[in-house]
Amino acid sequence: MSSPLLTTARLTMPALGLGTWPLKGRDCEEAVESALGLGYRHIDTAEMYGNEAAVGAGIATSGVPRGEVFLTTKIWHDKPDGPAFRAAFAASLERLKQPYVDLLLVHWPSPALNLPSVLTALAHLHAEGLARAVGVSNFPSALLRQALALDIAPIACLQVEQHAMLSQQALLDITQPAGIVMTSYTPLGKGEVLEHPVLTRIAARHGATPAQVALAYLLAKKLVAAVPKARSAARQAENLAATRLVLSAEDLAAIAALPKNRRFVNPDFAPAWDPFPA
Ligand SMILES: NC(=O)c1ccc[n+]([C@@H]2O[C@H](COP(=O)([O-])OP(=O)(O)OC[C@H]3O[C@@H](n4cnc5c(N)ncnc54)[C@H](OP(=O)(O)O)[C@@H]3O)[C@@H](O)[C@H]2O)c1
Numbered sequence: 001m002s003s004p005l006l007t008t009a010r011l012t013m014p015a016l017g018l019g020t021w022p023l024k025g026r027d028c029e030e031a032v033e034s035a036l037g038l039g040y041r042h043i044d045t046a047e048m049y050g051n052e053a054a055v056g057a058g059i060a061t062s063g064v065p066r067g068e069v070f071l072t073t074k075i076w077h078d079k080p081d082g083p084a085f086r087a088a089f090a091a092s093l094e095r096l097k098q099p100y101v102d103l104l105l106v107h108w109p110s111p112a113l114n115l116p117s118v119l120t121a122l123a124h125l126h127a128e129g130l131a132r133a134v135g136v137s138n139f140p141s142a143l144l145r146q147a148l149a150l151d152i153a154p155i156a157c158l159q160v161e162q163h164a165m166l167s168q169q170a171l172l173d174i175t176q177p178a179g180i181v182m183t184s185y186t187p188l189g190k191g192e193v194l195e196h197p198v199l200t201r202i203a204a205r206h207g208a209t210p211a212q213v214a215l216a217y218l219l220a221k222k223l224v225a226a227v228p229k230a231r232s233a234a235r236q237a238e239n240l241a242a243t244r245l246v247l248s249a250e251d252l253a254a255i256a257a258l259p260k261n262r263r264f265v266n267p268d269f270a271p272a273w274d275p276f277p278a
Contacts, residue, residue: 001039003054003243004217006178006225010156011103011133013070015219016243017042018122018236021049022178023202027231032058034233037068038240044075044159044227046107047092056096064095071098072183072227074137074159076108076267082113089125104131105159108138109271119152120179126154135180139172140274159183162224164193164214164255170274176222184218187226189272190264198258202251208242212237215242217255 003014018044018112020028028051032043036059045055052073068130073092079085104125109267114246122134135157136147141212154227158175162168175182188194194210203210211228218226219242230236247255261276 001237001244002041003039003240006223008156008181008223010154010179011181013102013157013181013225014042015225016040016215016240017044017070017072017183017225019227020045020051020055023054023060023229023231024049024051025054028054029058029061031231031236033062035054035236036062036064038233038237038241040236042070042225042227043070044072044185045096046076047088048074048076048107052092052095053097056098056161060097060139063116065199066098068210070102071096072105073101074105074157077106077108077110077113079114080110082117084267085118085121085143086125089130093130098257100130103135103157105134105157105244106136106139108269109136109143110269115147116150116152119147119150124154125218135159137169138145138271140176140271144171144174144269148174155180157181157183159185159208161186161263161265162218163187163189164196164258165189165215165260167259167260167277168274170278172221172224176251179223181223181225182221184224184226186264187218187228188214195264196258198254202247202254206245206247209238212242212245213247213251213255215239216245217249217252219243220247220252251273267270
C-alpha cells in the first residue's frame, strides 16, 4: 500500500509519513526499514533526534530506491543564523549518508533567531539542490507571516503539532491559500486522543481503529500531511491504511466540534503560540 501524494508548486510528498522520534540506533533502523517495506515513502527525522545515521541506514538497507523516498530533516534552534544552520545541515547530510534531503526545516524558532539569515541559508541550500524543498516548524502565525513577507526562501511546508484536539486553524488560514503543506506532528496526540469516545464511536462504525480515524480526520484537510510515529510493523500498517479511510461529513464535523485546546509539545523554549480558539 502507498500513501496518496500532496502536490504543490514547490513539492510533491506522500501525505502519510513515518515519525521517528524518539527511536534510536538499530531500533530506528528497523522501524524505517519496516515502514519502507510496507509502502511508506516519507520519513521524518531531525538533527536533534540523534537518529539520522539510523534513518539513513534504514533507507539504504530497505532496498527502496532513494529517489522514491521523501526524506525530511530539521536543524535545531541552537543554530540561529545562516552560517551555523548551513554547517549543521552539512553534518546532517553526512550522518544520513545522503547527497540531499527532500525537505529541510527550521526545527524551532528561538529568541535568538536571525530570521533573514536563516531564510537566506535555506534559499541557498535549495538553489544548490541540497534541499529539494524547504520550510519551517513550530512557527506561530505572526512569525510565519513575517517569514513569508520577507520572501527570501521558497517556504513549501510548515510542520506543527496538530490532531483532533488542536486545530491550528489560524495557521491553516495562512498555509492553505499560500499552497504550503502543513505537516501534522503528534497527529495521534501521543496516543491520548485515541481514547476519546467520539473517535472510538466513529471507528467502530467504520470497522476502523481510533488511530485511523484520528489520521483520516487530518488527511481530509486540504494540503495536510501527517507523520505518526509507530515502532511496530502492525501499527505502521494500521496507520498507513488510514489513507484509505473516508470519513463522512458528519464524522468530520463531530471531530471538528471537539475542544481544540490540547497541546502535548510545549518546551520552555517554545514561542508564544497562537491562542486556542474560543
Ligand atoms: N517538529 C517538531 O518539533 C516535532 C515535535 C514532535 C514530533 N515530531 C515528529 O512527529 C512524529 C510523531 O509525533 P509523536 O511521536 O510526538 O506522537 P504521535 O505520532 O502522535 O504518537 C506516537 C505514539 O502513538 C503510538 N501509536 C502509533 N500508532 C498507533 C496506533 N495505530 N494505535 C495506537 N497507538 C499508536 C506510538 O507507539 P508505538 O511507537 O509504541 O507504536 C507512540 O507512543 C515524531 O516521531 C517526530 O518525527 C516533530
